[in-house]
Amino acid sequence: DTEVTQTPKHLVMGMTNKKSLKCEQHMGHRAMYWYKQKAKKPPELMFVYSYEKLSINESVPSRFSPECPNSSLLNLHLHALQPEDSALYLCASSQGTGTGNTGELFFGEGSRLTVL
Amino acid sequence: SQKIEQNSEALNIQEGKTATLTCNYTNYSPAYLQWYRQDPGRGPVFLLLIRENEKEKRKERLKVTFDTTLKQSLFHITASQPADSATYLCALDSRRNTPLVFGKGTRLSVIA
Numbered sequence: 568d569t570e571v572t573q574t575p576k577h578l579v580m581g582m583t584n585k586k587s588l589k590c591e592q593h594m595g596h597r598a599m600y601w602y603k604q605k606a607k608k609p610p611e612l613m614f615v616y617s618y619e620k621l622s623i624n625e626s627v628p629s630r631f632s633p634e635c636p637n638s639s640l641l642n643l644h645l646h647a648l649q650p651e652d653s654a655l656y657l658c659a660s661s662q663g664t665g666t667g668n669t670g671e672l673f674f675g676e677g678s679r680l681t682v683l
Numbered sequence: 684s685q686k687i688e689q690n691s692e693a694l695n696i697q698e699g700k701t702a703t704l705t706c707n708y709t710n711y712s713p714a715y716l717q718w719y720r721q722d723p724g725r726g727p728v729f730l731l732l733i734r735e736n737e738k739e740k741r742k743e744r745l746k747v748t749f750d751t752t753l754k755q756s757l758f759h760i761t762a763s764q765p766a767d768s769a770t771y772l773c774a775l776d777s778r779r780n781t782p783l784v785f786g787k788g789t790r791l792s793v794i795a
Contacts, residue, residue, distance in 0.1 A: 571726075600782065609687075609772060609785035610727065623782060657726050671717065672783060674726030 570594055573658050573675035581683050582648060588678045590641040590658030598622075599641040600672065601633060602657040610657055616641060648682045655679050685710040687786040689773060695792045696763055704758040704789045706773030713775035716749055716756050717783065721770045727785075730771075731758075763793045 571592045580586050590599065598617045602610035615623035616635040624633075630652075632644040641658055655677040663670040690705035706716070715734045719727035733740045733749040733756065740747045746759040760767050770790045774783040 607692075607787075609787050612782055612784070615782055655724075659726075671729040671732055672719075672727070673729070677724075677726050679724070 571658055571660055571673050571675035573656075573678050575678060576676065577679045577681075579681045579683065580645065580648065582650075584648075585644070585646045587645065588643040588656055588658075588680070590643075590675055591639055592660040592673070593639055594660060594662075594673065595638075596660035596662055596673070597638070598661045598663060599635065600659040600661070601641070601643055602659060602674075604655045604657055604677070614643075645680075648680075650682050653681045685784075687711070687773065687775065687784060689771075689786040689789045691789055692787070693790045693792070695794060698763060698765060698793055698795050700763055702760040702763045702767070702791055702793070704771050704773075704791065706756040706758070706786055708754050708775060711754075711775060711784075716747075716773060716775045718745075718747055718756075718758050719772045719774060719785075721772055721788065723770075727772055760791075763791075765793045765795050767791060767793050 574589045600615050601613040603613055604610045612625050613627045614633045619635045630647045634642040657677045658675045659672040661670050661672050686709040688707045696702045717732045718730045720730055721727040731740050731742055731747045733747050735751050744761045748757045770788040772785050772788040774785045
């Protein structure tokens with residue numbers, strides 16, 4: 568069982584909806600990540616938080632808004648998404664800081680997002 | 684341009700044989716390279732990490748090699764089993780000691 572928990576597992580939303588994806592880890596990791604994965608493609612990095620501060624934003628559209636309320640939680644707020652944003656959204660954490668030696672990533676099971 | 688290439692999209696192998704997966708990269712100078720396993724609809728699971736100054740790493744039936752001259756890593760599963768069937772992803776730090784960039788993966792099928 569993964570030690571990174573993501574909710575919801577599945578989400579269907581319209582283009583005008585506002586929703587959030589949530590991620591939680593209790594391993595004391597200092598870095599947390601959001602990756603996006605389309606079918607038969609590799610995970611693509613979106614955001615990195617290091618010590619609860621946004622350290623990397625890989626030019627992600629503003630309709631995706633990350634938030635790190637505390638060291639254990641990571642949210643991804645979604646607004647005015649497009650159908651092409653439908654994908655598996657993966658949260659991960661690492662002992663490394665995210666901008667230094669990352670070390671291994673611990674992934675959650677993902678949230679499968681469908682935008683209608 | 685920067686590329687991470689895994690030799691084939693799919694690989695079929697007979698149970699008991701050794702599976703060898705290849706990861707080649709271009710225009711990167713990684714400090715380390717990692718291998719992950721991903722089952723359908725699930726998040727990747729870490730398997731092995733190898734650093735630039737290491738030639739080989741082993742864990743149970745798994746072996747990884749790293750050749751920074753050839754810019755290549757090989758991932759071996761010995762005595763393969765049907766339960767080893769999954770997609771295997773290689774990943775490296777895109778700039779020195781920065782978050783991981785993933786290859787497309789190789790879907791391994793071990794046939795009984």
